[in-house]
Amino acid sequence: MSQTYRSSRSASPETVSFETAIIQGLGKDGGLFIPSAIPQVSQETMFSQWSKLSFQDLAFEIMKLYVNESEIPHADLKDLINKSYSTFRSEEVTPLNKNLIEGDNINILELFHGPTYAFKDVALQFVGNLFEYFLNRGNGDLPKEQRKKITVVGATSGDTGSAAIYGLRGKKDISVFILYPTGRISPIQEEQMTTVPDKNVQTLSVKGTFDNCQDIVKAIFADKEFNENHNVGAVNSINWARILAQITYYFYSYFKISGSNPDIKIKFVVPSGNFGDILAGYFAKKMGLPVQKLVIATNENDILDRFLKSGDYARSGDVKATLSPAMDILISSNFERLLWYLARDQLANGDDIKAGEILSKWFSDLKSQGKFSVGPEVIKAALVDFDSERVSDPEILETIKQTYETSTSPKNYILDPHTAVGVKAVYNQKAKDSNSKDIQYISLSTAHPAKFASAVDAALRNYSAYSFEKDVLPADLKKLSALPKKIKLIERADIELIKATIDEELSKMDL
Numbered sequence: 294m295s296q297t298y299r300s301s302r303s304a305s306p307e308t309v310s311f312e313t314a315i316i317q318g319l320g321k322d323g324g325l326f327i328p329s330a331i332p333q334v335s336q337e338t339m340f341s342q343w344s345k346l347s348f349q350d351l352a353f354e355i356m357k358l359y360v361n362e363s364e365i366p367h368a369d370l371k372d373l374i375n376k377s378y379s380t381f382r383s384e385e386v387t388p389l390n391k392n393l394i395e396g397d398n399i400n401i402l403e404l405f406h407g408p409t410y411a412f413k414d415v416a417l418q419f420v421g422n423l424f425e426y427f428l429n430r431g432n433g434d435l436p437k438e439q440r441k442k443i444t445v446v447g448a449t450s451g452d453t454g455s456a457a458i459y460g461l462r463g464k465k466d467i468s469v470f471i472l473y474p475t476g477r478i479s480p481i482q483e484e485q486m487t488t489v490p491d492k493n494v495q496t497l498s499v500k501g502t503f504d505n506c507q508d509i510v511k512a513i514f515a516d517k518e519f520n521e522n523h524n525v526g527a528v529n530s531i532n533w534a535r536i537l538a539q540i541t542y543y544f545y546s547y548f549k550i551s552g553s554n555p556d557i558k559i560k561f562v563v564p565s566g567n568f569g570d571i572l573a574g575y576f577a578k579k580m581g582l583p584v585q586k587l588v589i590a591t592n593e594n595d596i597l598d599r600f601l602k603s604g605d606y607a608r609s610g611d612v613k614a615t616l617s618p619a620m621d622i623l624i625s626s627n628f629e630r631l632l633w634y635l636a637r638d639q640l641a642n643g644d645d646i647k648a649g650e651i652l653s654k655w656f657s658d659l660k661s662q663g664k665f666s667v668g669p670e671v672i673k674a675a676l677v678d679f680d681s682e683r684v685s686d687p688e689i690l691e692t693i694k695q696t697y698e699t700s701t702s703p704k705n706y707i708l709d710p711h712t713a714v715g716v717k718a719v720y721n722q723k724a725k726d727s728n729s730k731d732i733q734y735i736s737l738s739t740a741h742p743a744k745f746a747s748a749v750d751a752a753l754r755n756y757s758a759y760s761f762e763k764d765v766l767p768a769d770l771k772k773l774s775a776l777p778k779k780i781k782l783i784e785r786a787d788i789e790l791i792k793a794t795i796d797e798e799l800s801k802m803d804l
């Protein structure tokens with residue numbers, strides 16, 4: 294069992310508790326927290342017991358391996374899990390749409406049944422409750438001025454922001470500041486984030502890109518003085534709790550296909566940007582789930598695909614604005630966690646400390662030279678667990694159309710553009726897999742199509758039976774456009790300007 298955590302850039306044996314890893318968010322050396330060891334689960338436990346559990350019970354079995362009972366008693370952990378998933382519209386939380394197209398073996402894992410219609414809800418409903426739990430426990434009935442407070446600062450290309458806001462709105466002792474790139478998120482995402490009336494929430498619309506926002510958030514974490522004064526908390530997938538909560542749906546969907554039969558061949562295909570979603574699949578695989586392969590599906594911002602093909606982890610020129618904007622990203626934060634495991638096992642003879650040194654050097658090269666390279670042994674090891682596919686904008690539109698035309702269960706199924714990246718990647722894999730008939734492909738559906746109206750409309754507007762308003766837009770999202778918006782424009786992607794704005798807004802919040 295692994296219930297302590299170490300930083301991916303640490304060259305010391307020091308580990309921290311689960312609570313510290315979650316509340317602190319990022320290691321003091323700028324590294325990401327990883328469990329000291331990955332817990333192993335036997336085939337017998339998985340296929341005879343776990344395969345029969347509900348989503349919530351499975352989440353409990355998985356999380357208790359990563360959280361010491363002395364930190365969160367089991368009864369409390371169960372309550373946190375049940376509370377977090379009571380807000381979902383589907384009883385199954387993440388239902389699997391099997392056999393989307395008759396005779397085909399593509400299964401769509403629908404991760405968008407939470408409050409903000411995006412996969413981020415699966416983790417961020419839990420993270421919100423976890424922050425509240427730790428704070429309430431420490432603060433008890435202390436008077437306002439003595440209570441510990443957390444200032445959450447996050448960066449979003451649209452979905453993390455809404456999900457974090459809905460996970461944290463109205464929570465005592467927590468303020469939330471979400472940075473997003475002006476004009477680069479969809480109108481519904483902006484409405485979701487800016488129409489929440491709770492006084493502990495403030496969005497900051499920053500002139501720049503998502504990477505600018507993410508860099509500022511990381512710089513704020515590295516700012517010792519600001520961090521000490523504000524207890525900065527992370528909601529981005531740099532926070533380990535985000536990854537932890539996502540592990541459940543890999544097991545859950547796997548069992549929906551395999552039942553108690555461990556011999557079924559399954560590949561997961563995951564639309565990827567910051568590498569948080571697919572990393573949860575990597576942990577599931579390393580815990581013992583016999584996944585054939587995890588397929589990274591990128592859009593035209595393809596740093597991950599280029600890495601697997603060349604061994605170079607290199608920032609390309611500018612981020613491209615694509616039809617799948619939540620994946621428009623130059624540097625994938627969570628890739629660092631995978632690199633740590635690759636460095637430890639391939640280059641450091643299993644030595645954690647040496648792995649931390651290697652990672653530190655790679656990331657300082659990335660900062661100073663915009664790239665670092667790894668040798669063929671590292672790529673060979675990565676390819677044991679992963680494969681990758683790159684999908685272009687025209688392919689996204691074509692895949693949305695094709696799925697609309699050919700889907701049988703249900704008919705006229707509408708994909709969001711991110712999910713379409715995954716589905717196209719499934720077709721690419723099937724073309725390569727000589728045994729594709731024997732493989733079940735689980736393609737992760739990361740958002741509801743209503744969140745990305747322009748791409749969906751561009752693909753489907755010529756079908757006479759199609760209507761976005763009637764077929765796609767849920768009533769609660771429709772209502773948002775009539776609500777007043779709280780938008781704060783930030784003219785420059787500048788850390789000092791953002792810090793000053795946070796201070797100014799915090800004093801108005803008077804929490």
Ligand SMILES: Cc1ncc(COP(=O)(O)O)c(C=O)c1O
Nearest residue numbers: 452565566567568569570619739
């Ligand atoms: C809809 C959607 N799909 C895919 C992704 C990519 O996921 P990850 O960043 O975890 O790789 C994101 C954002 O993170 C997203 O919002």
Ligand SMILES: N[C@@H](CCOP(=O)(O)O)C(=O)O
Nearest residue numbers: 449450451452453529530619
């Ligand atoms: N696509 C994300 C970008 C932030 O990624 P995260 O998973 O690290 O929070 C978004 O929708 O905001």
